[in-house]
Amino acid sequence: MxxxxxxxxxxxxxxxxxxxxxxxxxxxxxxxxxxxxxxxxxxxxxxxxxxxxxxxxxxxxxxxxxxxxxxxxxxxxxxxxxxxxxxxxxxxxxxxxxxxxxxxxxxxxxxxxxIPARMDREPRQGDLPVNAPVQHPASRIGxxxxxxxxxxxxxxxxAVFIAQQSPRNIEAAQAEMRFACRQYALADKAFFSYPKAGETVSGPSIHLARELALIWGNVQHGTMELSRDTALGQSEILAYAWDLQRNSRSSQIFIAPHVRDTRKGKKDLTDLRDVYENNANLGARRLREAIFAMLPAWYTAEAIAICQETLAKGDGTSLDVRVQQAISEYSRVGVSLAQLETKLGRPRDGWNESDVAELQVIFQSVSKGEMSRDEAFPPARITAAEITGQPNSKQPAAGPA
Incomplete structure (x- = not known):
């Protein structure tokens, strides 16, 4: 010490x-x-x-x-x-x-x-040599x-010494955060959305977390794969965020199974690229939580509010143009206007800035693979009556002639 x-x-x-x-x-x-x-x-x-x-x-x-x-x-x-x-x-x-x-x-x-000492004739006890080396676990560091x-x-x-000698300027960091969150390029990637237990979970994304940590300054964060066991099909990963100036650290060690959830059940991952992408995806989620746990709550809350306001205002185009752009983007991935109207609960003519911003967040999540198209927009169920061509309601029986 x-x-x-x-x-x-x-x-x-x-x-x-x-x-x-x-x-x-x-x-x-x-x-x-x-x-x-x-x-x-x-x-x-x-x-x-x-x-x-x-x-x-x-x-x-x-x-x-x-x-x-x-x-x-x-x-x-x-x-x-x-x-x-x-x-x-x-x-x-x-x-x-x-x-x-x-x-x-x-x-x-x-x-x-x-290493055992050398002997001309090695003494034996039964079938085993007395001087046989015993396998010990590694006890010394290379x-x-x-x-x-x-x-x-x-x-x-x-790094700690430099951070303490050059402390952050909170007012300057706050001003830079406000400027960054008013940029549409950041606000467009600032949120995520995915389905869970029949509901939609949304919140600030890892992109916003990294940007806020960079602006806050004197922060180290990242993920590290500690071990990978292909026999058990799992990896041990560390996600951490450390404020060097305040000596505030948030870290988490978790097990990432080499498994992907599909509509047909769980699928084991054996390809190295699939394992890497799975570990990177799970690590980014833990890293996001570690960064937000390390940053001040007021700092994060103000950034989220400004990004939501920026996303609602859009990139400077009119609301009608953004509505048409959203419909065109979704049509390219196989989502119809009727599905969009069902998702928002109102027809196209009643959409506002918040509705378009919600569609943009969902589209980003679908593009990144955080949720599938069918999870975001469940296809309409086909009834047995529609397949057979018979009417849903029974016809009343004819009376006596």
Missing amino acids: PIRLLTEEKQILFGEDRTCIGVDSIEWSVWILGTDDVHPQTNLSEALQFAAEHNAVFADLKTRHHSALTMHAVVLHHGYAWTQATDHSWGIRDLRRLHDDRGVDRLRRRAELR QSTAIEMSRAEAEVKA
Whole structure:
């Protein structure tokens, strides 16, 4: 665990009057300039590797974000800054002597990998050798995994530090949100709609959530596939949204079955593209909820209201033109005017701006595959009388002549 220090602003790292930055009782450690953390290390080799990895991440972040903030990782020996030229009890000569001791190093590797000792004649107990290696689960982390974990830790710390040093301007974010939500291109994709249990569920879409998170600033969000089991037909996915400035995080780990619901029942997915699209679709839904849970409620509510108003006003064309455009778009996917009138509950002449906006939201959901055409507009049922050509009502029996 890192040790948090409260050091002075100006430190003398080298020379006779150098300052003790870390802890004198810890032989080797690494000090992170900026966050003022000290990370204890086992030996000099690990300290040098830890500092090199973090300095590479800091340099990359400084280049990408064009930040004036400076962060460095400095190797400490008994709390003092260390270089090769510094005179210490453990120097380069002792480090070389340690690596030249190949015999001890081989024994150490054999112990870590649990390799049994060699014997001329291996003793046996029945049909099994006494010295047979036992299969143990992986108990050590590989070098590439350790480097990636260290790099990810350094990048997160640097991102949090930059977010706290450059806080968001709430008034500017609110003004930018209002401007973005008044754009018809965003409002047209700001809502979703799909059927569930005989009812239609609607709400703000993932497109609006991502746009609001981008404008709010100092936010990290995304999805990550943690594992995929083709034998069980499922994936484990993480969806998260993190406000770096307020340290407010909303995350959810869920199981995504490789199954698609169809009108004929559930269908197992085996194609890699189908599995990817299924995981991306389910991950986007969880990510949408995570982002809206992280953002302030007043911020989200105002954005939804402005997008609804923008969608009702349209893209500047008259209501009659938008009605005709909606009818033409639905006719291309096989939906008739009668079905549209049944969906809205009124004839075409009685449609208003809200009705056209509702049709646009449903059309976007059908286009994205969130709901099928038959789910949005159920086809008219054909009765047995219509098939046989017989009238629905029975004719009265003729009276006696």
